[in-house]
Amino acid sequence: MRAWTLALPLLFACAAASAAPRAEVTVLEAGHIYTSDPAQPQVKAIAWGRDGRLLAAGDPAVLVKQYPHARRISLPNATLLPGLIDAHGHVMGLGWALLQANLVGSGSKQEVLARLQAFEKTLAPGAWLTGSGWDQNDWPDKAFPTAADLDAAFPDRPVWLERIDGHAGWANSAALKLAVARQPKMSDAGWQPEGGRIERTAGGQPAGVLVDGAMPLMHAVMPAPDQATRERALSLAVETAVRNGLTGVHDMGTSREDLALMRQFADQGRLPLRIDTYADGDSGALADLCANGLYTHAGGRLKMGGVKLYMDGALGSRGAALLQDYSDDHGNRGLLVTEPVAYAKAVAKAKSCGVQVATHAIGDRGNRIVLDTYEKTLGADRTRDHRWRVEHAQVLSPEDLPRFAPLGVIASMQPTHATSDMPWAQDRLGPQRILGAYAWHQLLDSGARLALGSDFPVESPDPRLGLYAAVTRQDRAGQPPGGWLPAQKLSLSEALRGFTADAAYAGFDEQQVGQLKAGLHADFVVLDQDPFAVPESALDELRIRSTWVDGEAVYQNKQ
Secondary structure, rough: OOOOOOOOOOOOOOHHHHHHHOOOEEEEEEEEEEEEOOOOOEEEEEEEOOEEEEEEEEEEHHHHOOOOEEEEEEEEEEEEOOOOOEEEEEEHHHHHHOEEEEEEOOHHHHHHHHHHHHHHHOOOOOOOOOEEHHHHHHHOOOOOOOOOHHOOOOOOOOOOEEEEEOEEEOOHHHHHHHHHOOOOHHHHHOOOOEEEEEEOOOOOOEEEEEEEOHHHHHHOOOOOOHHHHHHHHHHHHHHHHOOEEEEEEEEEEEEHHHHHHHHHHOOOOOOOOEEEEEEEOHHHHHHHHHHHHEEEEOOEEEEEEEEEEEOOOOOOOOOOOOOOOOOOOOOOOOOEOOOOHHHHHHHHHHHHHHOOOEEEEHHHHHHHHHHHHHHHHHHHHHHHOOEEEEEEOEEOOOOOOOHHHOOOOOOEHHHHHHHOOOOOOHHHHHHHHHEEEEEHHHHHHHHOOOOEOOOOOOOEEEEHHHHHHHOOOOOOOOOOOOOOOHHHOOOOHHHHHOOOOOHHHHOOOOOOOOOOOOOEEOOEEEEEEOOOOOHHHHHOOOOOEEEEEHHHHHHEEEO
């Protein structure tokens, strides 16, 4: 599911739309309109006012009679869905991925080298060569690469390549030399950074791959991007999002500086979608929330009310914290990126500041620590409307799976993770633990609420791929027949709710977006096909005609 394209540029309709005077009321009629509103699941028309808020949804004749002077839009062969919300993405991460060498889907180290050599031609002499998206699980030998694999092609230029999950990076010797000069302990065969791992040669020297808490050792010696490059990254990211039908994103791990950039875009009218940001751990952004209160931009498209914390690493790089050894790596139980006492302190701090907590947890041990900490910290407040979240909730023990609903904890999950990981996930976990992995329907059946997303740029930002994966549990070639662990499939209605109403709920936005009903923003996506009428195998190929936010088209497909 990771072979996603980065084709740009994008043509926006929002500039032209904002230049023209808006009608007092607009009535849009379509062949099918799915609202995600249980009280009125399907209508034929919606009406909204100049402020971009929906006035009504229902029968076209009734709305036209009610608003006889309204501007009318007729889309008899189109289908409308509520604006799709990605409940877990990395906006600036997507922008940086679009500016780097794209290694997604590379089938070997040789293919990685070929892509890097082509990309290097665009770089100035001495500039770092950066890229992202490699996955050793897709290569014939499935072993971590080494600096030596890069050195012959790039003996002098520093190279740093982040793994597909963002939890490991691969450096050449030129880059490692710079990192070791800054932190000489890296050359000590017995030293490992807290919450991370340096892969080492037989002689104890850094082999080239840095996992989780070791990655900042490289980040510390890389040149910081200038303001123009940062703006370009954000611009590319939001353009890509709306081109894929997204009207909202929950940005997981937003720094104080990145929030300032997004605020600049919001001030300038350059945010074509809504971004709910979550502060990047116990850092400056959380301190700002505690000092100044939760943040909401006056324009309604940007806010920060939560904090994203980390418990463990990722399954693909064997950094997810497990209760027992990895089935394919005995003696290894993964990594705790945050020490539990420090984690509990950060959770308590967020609670005292009235900040929503969202925590990355992949392994069954990581998830247990998070649930235990939530339960202890919330105490008698567990019944209040806190909406704390577990991001990924990827591997759960049978004892922990039923704990989400009673604690009021939201499972924020990414359907394409399952279809990307299925070729090797059971190798990591074995035949028993895999039954509690990517367990979407078990969580739904337990009464938990699912908020769905992609974790872009780890996966494609295209929510059609998420809907397809959720419903089929197959890759895009239709494998395996019948789907992987098919009991965990979601219905299309359940999957769509996870990308609309329940994603909105997870961000405290259900009074603003997530459904097409009176009082909410007129955020929606227009499709050529009715997703409920096409075969499940065609959900990933639905054609997006346009994306609308506040009743204005922010993307129109010109093809």
